[in-house]
Amino acid sequence: MPVNLKGRSLLTxxxxxPDEIRYLLNLAANLKxxxxxxxxxxxxxxxxxxxxxEKTSTRTxxxxxxxxxxxxxxxxxxxxxxxxxxESLEDTAKVLGRFYDGIEFRGFKQETVELLAKHAGVPVWxxxxxxxxxxxxxxxxxxxxxxxxxxxxxxxxxxxxxARNNMGNSLMIISAKLGMHFVGIAxxxxxxxxxxxxxMRELAKSTxxxxxxxxxxxxxxxxxxxxxxxxxxxxxxAQFEERIKLLxxxxxxxxxxxxxxxxxxxxxxxxxxxxxxxxxxxxxxxxKYGVAEQEVTDEVFRAPCSKVFDEAENRMHTIKAVMVAxxxx
Numbered sequence: 197m198p199v200n201l202k203g204r205s206l207l208t209x210x211x212x213x214p215d216e217i218r219y220l221l222n223l224a225a226n227l228k229x230x231x232x233x234x235x236x237x238x239x240x241x242x243x244x245x246x247x248x249x250e251k252t253s254t255r256t257x258x259x260x261x262x263x264x265x266x267x268x269x270x271x272x273x274x275x276x277x278x279x280x281x282x283e284s285l286e287d288t289a290k291v292l293g294r295f296y297d298g299i300e301f302r303g304f305k306q307e308t309v310e311l312l313a314k315h316a317g318v319p320v321w322x323x324x325x326x327x328x329x330x331x332x333x334x335x336x337x338x339x340x341x342x343x344x345x346x347x348x349x350x351x352x353x354x355x356x357x358x359a360r361n362n363m364g365n366s367l368m369i370i371s372a373k374l375g376m377h378f379v380g381i382a383x384x385x386x387x388x389x390x391x392x393x394x395x396m397r398e399l400a401k402s403t404x405x406x407x408x409x410x411x412x413x414x415x416x417x418x419x420x421x422x423x424x425x426x427x428x429x430x431x432x433x434a435q436f437e438e439r440i441k442l443l444x445x446x447x448x449x450x451x452x453x454x455x456x457x458x459x460x461x462x463x464x465x466x467x468x469x470x471x472x473x474x475x476x477x478x479x480x481x482x483x484k485y486g487v488a489e490q491e492v493t494d495e496v497f498r499a500p501c502s503k504v505f506d507e508a509e510n511r512m513h514t515i516k517a518v519m520v521a522x523x524x525x
Contacts, residue, residue, distance in 0.1 A: 201521040205313040205320040207306075208328045209366065210395075214373045214403060217334075224338050224510070224517035231266060231513070239524040241268030243297040247323075248312075249275045250303030255467060255511045256323045256331070260300050263516035267524070272296075280308075289315035298523040301325075304431060319522040321515075326362060326429070332466050333366040334514035336423070337374065339507040343462050344420045349375035349404060354419040354456075356381045356446050357491055358439070359409065360388045363425045363466055368407060372396040375404040381415050383442045413446065419456040423464040424448050424491045440485055448492040453501060463492070463502045471497035 199219040245264045264271045279288040292299055293316035301309045302323035313320035322330055344351055355367050359380035365388055371378035387409050397407050427439040470478045470490035482488050
């Protein structure tokens with residue numbers, strides 16, 4: 197059956213079928229090849245896109261802007277609106293829906309992006325909330341497709357660290373949708389919400405996926421990709437001392453990569469990463485707690501197995517696919 201996503205919002209990949217997700221990934225690969233060939237696009241020509249940001253950003257903002265411009269759209273970056281201050285979310289959504297053909301939101305509450313989608317009348321795209329990061333995991337899967345010599349439904353993807361953050365949630369969801377073997381390795385206190393896990397395990401029965409969790413890093417055995425994220429998400433900085441104690445044993449090291457017994461295992465990270473002391477935050481953490489490398493060692497981050505910058509580039513190609521599929525002509 198042909199896939200038609202025109203007018204659809206992307207709030208969480210729970211709302212998309214496996215065929216629809218595969219369509220977006222294949223479209224992204226085609227758009228990437230088109231850009232590499234130097235072919236200027238026009239699939240968003242005449243469209244206007246607004247980017248709403250509550251949280252700081254590098255990849256998300258740049259990926260949306262470049263992707264939109266590549267296909268002929270005009271972009272407005274909006275970080276100082278009256279939304280939720282002097283104007284309700286509903287009213288803001290209705291106004292922006294009159295001006296724009298698509299709205300991206302990057303912020304804290306999932307409810308915010310859902311309210312925007314409910315009232316805007318145009319596609320709304322989740323650029324990150326506390327619960328989900330759907331555009332990131334599309335980029336992650338495109339990167340796996342490029343670097344792992346297996347179909348996605350034969351891939352073992354291991355997430356190590358804070359498994360109940362937006363990345364842990366979203367990687368579990370896309371794994372369940374696409375029939376992947378997902379393993380979350382974390383302290384039990386940082387496992388995802390039980391209801392979401394049960395929902396994805398039920399879905400896995402129809403897709404052939406496996407959803408597992410362990411506190412033991414030995415569960416990386418057989419992994420095709422090891423994924424991690426920062427120990428503390430934006431807005432949780434007060435919990436850093438506790439997270440150091442909980443997550444230091446789960447730092448991705450070369451020893452952990454070798455524990456996969458797979459010389460072709462790749463390393464992935466959504467970025468930014470605290471793998472050295474070349475950031476203000478990294479130096480502050482080192483001075484306060486003596487931790488020079490946080491969720492991943494510098495050795496792994498810079499090793500040939502690390503595909504983090506291919507992954508970062510793929511944010512743009514997959515985001516372009518989402519916009520073209522849902523708001524393109």
